[in-house]
Amino acid sequence: MRHLILxxxxxxxxxxxxxxxxxxxxxxxxxxxxxxALAGQRATPQILASIRHQLGIDKPLVTQxxxxxxxxxxxxxxxxxxxxxxxxxxVLARLxxxxxLVIYGVLIAIVxxxxxxxxxxxxxxxxxxxxxxxxxxxxxGLPSFWIGLxxxxxxxxxxxxxxxGGAGSGxxxxxxxxxxxxxxxxxxxxxxxxxxLRASLIEVMDTDFVSLAVLKGIPRxxxxxxxxxxxxxxxxxxxxxxxxxxxxxxxxxxxxxxxxDGIGNTLVNAVLSRDYQLVQGLxxxxxxxxxxxxxxxxxxxxxxxxxxxxx
Amino acid sequence: xxxxxxxxxxxxxxxxxxxxxARPVLRASAILPFLRxxxxxxxxxxxxxxxxxxxxxxxxxLICTYSPTALNPIAxxxxxxxxxxxGTDQFGRDIFARTVYAARIDLIIAxxxxxxxxMIGTALGVIAGWAGGLLxxxxxxxxxxxLAFPFLVLVISIVGLRGPGLLSLYLAVxxxxxxxxxxxVRSEVRQLRHxxxxxxxxxxxxxxxxxxxxxxxxxxxxxPLVYASSxxxxxxxxxxxxxxxxxxVQPPTPEWGQxxxxxxxxxxxxxxxxxxxxxxxxxxxxxxxxxxxxxxARAREGSAR
Amino acid sequence: xxxxxxxxxxxxEQKHATSADWMLECRGLTKxxxxxxxxxxxxxxxxxxxxxxxxxxxxxxxxxxxxxxxTTLANCLAGLLEPSxxxxxxxxxxxxxxxxxxxxxxxxxxxxxxxxxxxxxxxxRTVGSVLAExxxxxxxxxxxxxETRVRELLAMVGLDNEMARRRPRQLSGGQQxxxxxxxxxxxxxxxxxxxxxxxxxxxxxxAQILNLLADLREQLGLAIVLVTHDMSVARHLCDRIAVxxxxxxxxQGQADQVLLAPVHPYTQExxxxxxxxxxxLIGPGSPDQARG
Numbered sequence: 001m002r003h004l005i006l007x008x009x010x011x012x013x014x015x016x017x018x019x020x021x022x023x024x025x026x027x028x029x030x031x032x033x034x035x036x037a038l039a040g041q042r043a044t045p046q047i048l049a050s051i052r053h054q055l056g057i058d059k060p061l062v063t064q065x066x067x068x069x070x071x072x073x074x075x076x077x078x079x080x081x082x083x084x085x086x087x088x089x090x091v092l093a094r095l096x097x098x099x100x101l102v103i104y105g106v107l108i109a110i111v112x113x114x115x116x117x118x119x120x121x122x123x124x125x126x127x128x129x130x131x132x133x134x135x136x137x138x139x140x141g142l143p144s145f146w147i148g149l150x151x152x153x154x155x156x157x158x159x160x161x162x163x164x165g166g167a168g169s170g171x172x173x174x175x176x177x178x179x180x181x182x183x184x185x186x187x188x189x190x191x192x193x194x195x196x197l198r199a200s201l202i203e204v205m206d207t208d209f210v211s212l213a214v215l216k217g218i219p220r221x222x223x224x225x226x227x228x229x230x231x232x233x234x235x236x237x238x239x240x241x242x243x244x245x246x247x248x249x250x251x252x253x254x255x256x257x258x259x260x261d262g263i264g265n266t267l268v269n270a271v272l273s274r275d276y277q278l279v280q281g282l283x284x285x286x287x288x289x290x291x292x293x294x295x296x297x298x299x300x301x302x303x304x305x306x307x308x309x310x311x
Numbered sequence: 312x313x314x315x316x317x318x319x320x321x322x323x324x325x326x327x328x329x330x331x332x333a334r335p336v337l338r339a340s341a342i343l344p345f346l347r348x349x350x351x352x353x354x355x356x357x358x359x360x361x362x363x364x365x366x367x368x369x370x371x372x373l374i375c376t377y378s379p380t381a382l383n384p385i386a387x388x389x390x391x392x393x394x395x396x397x398g399t400d401q402f403g404r405d406i407f408a409r410t411v412y413a414a415r416i417d418l419i420i421a422x423x424x425x426x427x428x429x430m431i432g433t434a435l436g437v438i439a440g441w442a443g444g445l446l447x448x449x450x451x452x453x454x455x456x457x458l459a460f461p462f463l464v465l466v467i468s469i470v471g472l473r474g475p476g477l478l479s480l481y482l483a484v485x486x487x488x489x490x491x492x493x494x495x496v497r498s499e500v501r502q503l504r505h506x507x508x509x510x511x512x513x514x515x516x517x518x519x520x521x522x523x524x525x526x527x528x529x530x531x532x533x534x535p536l537v538y539a540s541s542x543x544x545x546x547x548x549x550x551x552x553x554x555x556x557x558x559x560v561q562p563p564t565p566e567w568g569q570x571x572x573x574x575x576x577x578x579x580x581x582x583x584x585x586x587x588x589x590x591x592x593x594x595x596x597x598x599x600x601x602x603x604x605x606x607x608a609r610a611r612e613g614s615a616r
Numbered sequence: 617x618x619x620x621x622x623x624x625x626x627x628x629e630q631k632h633a634t635s636a637d638w639m640l641e642c643r644g645l646t647k648x649x650x651x652x653x654x655x656x657x658x659x660x661x662x663x664x665x666x667x668x669x670x671x672x673x674x675x676x677x678x679x680x681x682x683x684x685x686x687t688t689l690a691n692c693l694a695g696l697l698e699p700s701x702x703x704x705x706x707x708x709x710x711x712x713x714x715x716x717x718x719x720x721x722x723x724x725x726x727x728x729x730x731x732x733x734x735x736x737x738x739x740x741r742t743v744g745s746v747l748a749e750x751x752x753x754x755x756x757x758x759x760x761x762x763e764t765r766v767r768e769l770l771a772m773v774g775l776d777n778e779m780a781r782r783r784p785r786q787l788s789g790g791q792q793x794x795x796x797x798x799x800x801x802x803x804x805x806x807x808x809x810x811x812x813x814x815x816x817x818x819x820x821x822x823a824q825i826l827n828l829l830a831d832l833r834e835q836l837g838l839a840i841v842l843v844t845h846d847m848s849v850a851r852h853l854c855d856r857i858a859v860x861x862x863x864x865x866x867x868q869g870q871a872d873q874v875l876l877a878p879v880h881p882y883t884q885e886x887x888x889x890x891x892x893x894x895x896x897l898i899g900p901g902s903p904d905q906a907r908g
Contacts, residue, residue, distance in 0.1 A: 018456030029472055137604070141596025143548055145555045146571055146589030149578050157579035249463030253552050257575075267464065268556050271471030279468050286464045294459075507736035514696060515750055515799070516722035525749075529740045 004302055012295055019287040024068050026283060027276045028061070077281035082273050087281030091263060095285070097167045098262030101178050102251050105185030106240055112186060113193040114232055120194065121201035132194070139191030144250050148184035148257035156180060165259035181258045188250050193239055200235035241297035245290045357601025364595055368414035377405035379412040379565050388581050398583040400573065406583060410591050413565040417595065420480070420550040420560075421543050427485045429539045432492020433532065439493065440500025440531075441523065450493065457490040466549065467558060475558040480550065491542070492535050499531045506530075537610045541603035544596045551592055567592050639839050640693060640726060640807055641669030644702035647688055647863075662688040664863040665702070670807065675833065675840040677850035677871065679886065680860035686843045687731075689860070690811040693841060694728040695720070724754070727800035731812035733792035737784040743770075743795050744780030750802040769798040774828060790821035794828065801832070807839040814849065826852055847886055851875055859883045 043051075052058040059067075071077075077087035120132045156164045168177030240247070252264030259265065263282055270278040367374055377383075377395070383403030391398040397406035439450040457465070469483035470476075503509065504527060512526045551568030553559040560566035562573075567588040574584025647663040662685045670676045678686045691697040693704055698717035703710050711720050730736040737746065747766045751757050757765045767777055773794040784792055793813055800808050810829065814822040830853055833840055844850055850857050851871065858868035859880065867880040878884050 014452055015455045015459050018452065019459055022456060022460075026468060026472060137597055137600045138593060140600050141544055141548070141593045143551055143555075143568070143571070143589055143592050145552060145568070146585065146592065149571060149575055149585050149589070150582075153578035153582055153585075245458070245461045249461035252461070252463055252467070253556070256556055267467065271467055272475075272557060274471070276472070279471055283460065283464060283468045287460045290461060291459050507730050507732055508738040510696060511730060511736045511796075511799070512738070514694060514722075514728050515753075515803075516724065517753060521753070526738055530738070 005299055008295055008298055008302075012291060015291060016288070019284065019291065020069050020072065021065075023280050023284040023287065024065055027280050028064075072284075077284060078277035080270065080275050080278040080281075082270075082275045083278070087278055090266060090278070091281070091285050094261055094263050094266055097174075097178075097260060098248075098251060098255065098264055100167075100174050101181055101185065101255065101260060101262060102244075102247055104175075104178055104182035105189070105251070105254075106247070108182050108186035109189050109193055109240075110236060113190050113197060114229075114236060116190075117194045117197035117201055117236075118229070118232060120198045121205060124202060136191045136195055139187070139194075142188060142191075144184055144188035144253050145257050147187050148181065148254055151180050151184060152258070167260045167262070178260065181254045181260055184257070185247065185250055185254050188254075189243065189247060192243065192246075193236065196239045197232060197236055200239075201232055204231045238297070238301065241293065241301075244293045244297075248286060248290060351605075353601045354605030357598050357605060360594065360598035361602065364414055364598065365418065367411050368418055371408075371411045371415065375405070375408035375411055377408045379404065379409040380563050381405075388577070390581075391583050397587040398581070400584050401577065406570075406587055409565040409570060410567070410587050413567050413570060413588065414591065414595070416477075416560055416564060416566045417547060417550060417592070420477075420566075421547040421595075421599070423481065424484050424488065424546040424550065425539050425542050427481075428488035428542070429492055429535060431485065432489035432494075433496050433535055435489065436493040436496025436535075437500055437523075437528070437531065440497040441504065441527075443501075447497070451497070454490040454494050457487050462487065463549070463552065466553060467556070470553065470558045475561060477560050477564075480553055480559045484546075484549065488546075492538065495535050495538060496531060499534055500527065503527060503530050533610055537603070537607045540606045541600065543599040543603065547592065547596055547599065637671055638669035638705070638708075639672045639674075640704070640706050640841070641667075642689075642693060642699075642702060642704045643667045645689070645692060645699050645704065646701035647685075647692060647697060648700045661700075661863050663692065663699070666863070666865055668858050668865055668868060670839050670841055672806075673833075673837050673839055674856065675842060675854045677854035677857040678841060678843045678860060679845065679847055679850050679857055681845055681886075683862075684860040685863040686845075686860050687811055688863075690728065690809050690841065690843045694726055694809050695722060696728070724803040725806045726809065727803050727805040727807070728809040728811060729793070729796045729800050729813050732816050733789055733796050733813075734784060734816075736796055737792055739784055742781055742783055743775075743787070746795065746799055747780075747802055750799065754803070756802065756804070765802075769802055772801060772832065773798045788821075789817045790824060793817065793825055797825075797828070797832070801836075805838065807841065809841040809843070811843045812845070815845070822849070829853065847875070859886065 049058070075088045077091065079086050080090060083090065116132055120129045123129050152164055156162045162180050163177050166177055168174050248264075251262065252267060254260070255262045255265035256268050263285060267279065267282045267286075269275075270282065381404060383399070385403060386395070386399050387401055387403040389395055389399045389403075391406075395405050395407060397410060399405055400409070435450060439447040465487050466480070466483045469486060470479045473479040473482065509522065509526060512522045517526070550559060551566070551571075554566045554568035555572045557569075557572065560569055562569065570588035571585045574581070574586075574588075577584050645663055645666040646661055648661045649659045651659065666685075666689060668676070668678075668689075678689060680686045688697065692699050692712065695704070695712050695717065699712065699714055701714060704712040706723050706726060711717075711723055737743075741749075744766055747769055748762055751762050751765055752759075766780060770777060770779055775791065775794050775798070779787070779791065779795070784795070787795065796813070797808075808829075813829075814825050817825065826849065829840065829842075832838060833853075840853065842850060842853055854871045856869065857871045857874040858865045859874065859878075859882065860866070861882050867874060867878065867883050874883065875887065878887060
């Protein structure tokens with residue numbers, strides 16, 4: 001097991017380096033002169049030189065890269081010129097919100113998705129199943145921003161049940177403010193989840209194990225709730241783990257719709273205001289985040305599988 | 312050494328019969344499948360829907376009574392009705408016309424994004440899968456790195472660096488999206504290159520180019536084609552999302568995501584500004600999904616037998 | 617397999633005759649697959665110092681269990697695999713040896729038919745196009761005669777013209793294998809290597825295909841290398857039999873001699889394990905009747 005973890009970590013290393021390379025080169029691919037962009041048209045050569053020195057872009061690329069990655073372990077991700085804070089301070093402040101949103105959304109997706117998948121799988125080929133499958137086709141095509149906006153319009157503005165935006169403060173505040181965003185996230189992911197989960201469940205149900213239990217006379221309901229349900233959660237978690245990259249991406253849009261102050265919305269604003277260093281730093285954070293989660297999912301999966309799937 | 316087989320008596324060919332050596336119909340039969348049952352219905356519905364949307368987009372000037380860009384402040388924020396099917400926006404522009412015209416942009420975006428990714432990804436995937444070795448390794452590392460970022464984050468960042476716009480969107484997506492296809496094609500190539508019919512093609516003394524192009528490629532391309540058909544949905548949503556954030560198609564060109572953004576401030580009372588463009592996205596996505604699912608089912612069927 | 621026939625007993629071939637006699641032969645053929653297996657080092661040799669030959673018009677049987685190296689040998693003889701040592705010669709000239717196999721043009725006179733008919737045919741191509749491609753690419757027949765030739769080939773293997781328009785999926789295993797044979801025949805070969813061509817087929821269909829092979833051999837004067845794990849199949853068609861085990865030929869000689877009076881204990885074991893084929897296999901052209 002330790003062998004496995006070590007191997008996976010080693011495999012992740014080149015990817016990590018790649019991530020730093022990609023994010024590093026981002027800023028340097030910007031057309032135009034960043035110094036002039038900051039200083040304006042009427043800046044003298046001296047001012048430009050001094051800004052360049054400040055930014056450190058007057059040094060050779062390799063040195064800049066080294067400076068970049070040596071700062072990373074110390075948490076130096078750059079500086080946001082427009083928000084006047086270091087990137088890592090911003091990340092520390094806002095990442096928890098994003099994580100809360102994503103986890104919240106995932107939970108809602110599970111609560112909604114697992115029963116749907118179960119009904120669909122158990123009553124395979126029935127009218128109900130087809131209805132659910134049809135809804136899934138529509139669900140796959142729902143833009144998250146549209147759904148979010150409609151929810152805001154109806155549940156927040158018209159009915160006033162939920163706040164229109166923001167993340168609120170404190171745990172309860174978060175729960176209430178982030179409900180609509182989390183619901184939006186869940187709905188945008190629901191179709192994929194239910195589809196895959198349904199397929200896994202059908203596979204599980206087809207196994208001899210379950211048929212045997214049914215034959216033995218154990219009441220069907222109990223078989224389903226105990227065996228099938230338990231075996232539904234594992235693939236559900238796997239599907240979510242695999243799609244975490246997608247979920248993080250979707251959360252960016254959702255945060256934007258609801259003006260939630262997470263790293264996603266910060267990224268969008270940074271892009272819109274050409275805050276390049278911030279963009280770079282946030283992209284790096286996203287990349288590392290996905291890498292960490294993928295690693296964890298990989299390792300847990302590999303660790304669980306030798307024990308077999310049946311509870 | 313060829314001696315006539317004693318029992319040989321070919322059935323006389325009736326006129327009007329296609330020649331024995333008629334070219335096998337490759338793609339056409341996959342795109343217009345005539346399946347039994349459920350798949351047939353969903354594919355037909357999908358194509359019909361898509362057809363309607365395309366026709367509407369192409370013949371937009373004939374369908375719409377108003378221009379998508381004509382400002383008409385007097386008729387601002389009118390609810391959907393007989394004059395304006397989808398209502399008007401804050402500038403008095405007809406939402407219906409804007410939605411229909413926007414179909415052109417969104418459809419083009421979806422198709423061009425997918426086809427670019429498909430072509431680049433398939434080409435690189437074949438090279439990596441066939442050559443193997445260092446080339447393969449390097450490519451796969453690049454794929455891993457690209458996949459390490461959430462796709463949207465990468466696209467937004469690249470768009471941000473170049474400045475918002477349709478071209479930026481196209482470039483940004485093209486830089487990254489090929490990796491899905493490359494990975495898929497590469498694994499197909501690695502699997503199929505050891506198939507017996509590949510060995511048989513070698514035994515039939517065909518040049519490597521012929522083997523690659525006419526024997527490997529047609530088989531390797533099935534999976535990425537199926538993937539592409541479902542990728543259309545994703546490409547459509549991506550283009551719309553990026554435009555919603557203000558980073559994609561810029562006004563005054565109407566685009567569905569951008570229109571939803573425009574209408575977002577009015578979502579409480581004048582819901583129609585954002586509702587119809589979004590609904591258009593859903594309908595188009597459903598069409599793509601149905602077609603994609605049908606193709607996937609057909610491909611599964613094809614390999615199962 | 618009792619002794620209904622009188623056989624000139626004891627003509628065991630210990631010595632390998634001169635090159636001039638052989639149509640296709642290999643000497644000292646060794647094949648080691650590259651790469652390492654974790655823990656055990658490099659792979660054990662798939663073929664070890666194999667020397668065997670086929671004469672004009674003769675049918676040689678390569679018999680052995682799975683893993684004995686017979687498919688590797690078949691592929692080496694067909695020029696599809698490069699040997700690690702030794703050489704393969706066709707009509708007295710070397711066509712395959714370590715380091716030079718790839719530089720030699722493929723020998724059209726040698727053709728091979730593979731075991732799994734479904735996978736040896738490109739699923740996306742119709743039967744007709746498979747045959748036509750060969751004729752076209754190698755300019756075996758002028759353009760006008762192509763269709764006739766395809767019909768001819770199909771008829772030779774007992775298939776209807778209609779088959780040309782079908783894809784492998786739509787054919788039965790036996791029909792697919794006939795197509796594979798037709799493909800080999802398109803080159804007008806003088807030797808056909810049949811690698812376990814009936815193993816993937818039903819018992820009743822096996823007999824048909826073997827009879828087809830025997831018929832073709834007689835009509836076209838083909839030499840055949842029949843690779844099989846089933847002694848009774850070898851018995852039906854082969855003049856000479858070579859028994860393989862663990863990459864080596866442990867016994868070879870005239871078919872009847874190997875079958876009736878095997879020397880090696882492994883051969884004896886193989887014979888004991890064989891279920892008897894129905895007598896439907898014995899038809900015109902079998903060794904039993906050909907050589908009184």
